Amino acid sequence: MRFTLLFFLLNFLFFSSCKEEKLHLIKIEGKQIKITDSLSSNQHIEDFIKPFREHINKDLDSVLAYSPNTFTKDDDELNTALGNLMTNIVFSQGNPIFNKRTGKNIDAVVLNHGGIRAPISEGVITTRTAYQVMPFENKIVVAGIKGNKVNEIVDYLVKSKRAHPFLGLKILLDQEYNLIEASINGKNIDENKTYHIATSDYLYNSGDNMSFFKPNESMLNLDYKIRNAMIDYFKKVDTINPVRDDRFIRQ
């Protein structure tokens, strides 16, 4: 017993002396190491990832449709075949859902030029194409806004001089980009009427400085990702046929 006590006592002395001996920070060295292909890969990790990668690649590379040409968002000024296709997809995939839930129809679609992240190349369209064009998780929302707000949309589009994709509206400019006339579904924009505009939740929340969706008369989130709408649309069509038209031009 005496020895045990001594043992504890010595232990106590040992550790308490350690504690008194204060350690001081004397030097800090900081750097970053670039992960390059000169580093070897951990085979165990590599083997673990492989089945997940193969599953995704198989799915992403499955052919959904065919594109007769290469379409980019910069093919033309003010409106492009690719942008028009995107608005067609949002309308044709979104409107049945909106109509089923509200009994109403989407009057117009407004997206943004920056939201198209890649071209659609000539040849096969795969799920990967949809991920490349639309990598974001944005969902389709439909805002009910008064005609005066629709006029704000027109102002925004005119000032931007960019090919922000839209559908349902028609905007005519002169050579100096001044507004000549604007209409919605072939009619004048009625300041007091409520129009249902489909857009992305990103733009609805004032993304790309689109401040006209709020406040509003109504708002419905379709809980339908734009990318999934694209995939569903590509599954339905055999060959896409995007066209540039006169919805937004100078004369």
Place this chain on the structure above:
Amino acid sequence: MKRRDFIQQLSVGSALILSGLGLQSFIPSSKTTKITILHTNDVHSHIDPFGSNVGRNSNTGGVARRSNLIESIRKENPNTLLLDAGDIFQGTPYFNYYGGALEFKLMSMLKYDLATIGNHDFDNSIDGLYAQLPHAKFEFVSANYDFTNTVMDAHVKPFKIFKIDGIKIGVFGLGIELNGLVEKSLYKETKYLDPIEITQDMSRVLKIEKNCDLVICLSHLGYYYKNSPDRISDLNLATTTKGIDLIIGGHTHTFLEKPTVVKNIEGKSMLINQVGAYGINLGKIDFYFDADKNKSAKGTSIIV
């Protein structure tokens, strides 16, 4: 007989301790303890390396390579911590297909010690983040997100203290304001608290109450906002608080040439580091501790 053997062994043990004590007491200790902090941020589901056709990022990154690099550093210095400053999720189809499970599993295999939560980690909603927690063998810290009325309550601590080779290291987490950045329907009842107030409290708790030798802030606030210089950022946090030795940042995907040395509110030099995004870089900060008064009298030298 048996008892005697035991006593003899005990005596030998005591003698060893005695001589150990003697060494500690009479020979000026020249043992330097080195703590290595490794860190990533905004990896954004980048599990595979970049291909060869993506400009300056070509052939960089990749979890399997990062794993070997970390292992070799750990072999050189077992006193190593591996931290992540948030936005683990979102950016490749791995996240869309598996909801972040693969990211957490791989980070666990790489033996990450701790992470904080970035805004994109809410992309599948707070429930989506919660659902992946079983795959994470590391813990999460956030001092300024109040998760009280959410599923994450009790799964995220404000700070964690590591004790490595006699050195006490306190790490606390900070998250970015979610309102305006993430839809409310995703972050739900998560409350954002003022980072500066929280930091003042955290540095007091860790440095004074808990007696930590090293205080690290794992932040997803962003490095600095040129267009809104007064917005809370790592640089602003550093210069308006005290008691932090290192801020490991994220969110702004800032590729720093080297860690930034700044002076805190007391004029004491400290470090901020952020290593870009996508697992292209690994940050490495080495802290050297010594008991030798002659060495410590010269203060702390910072080499970047």
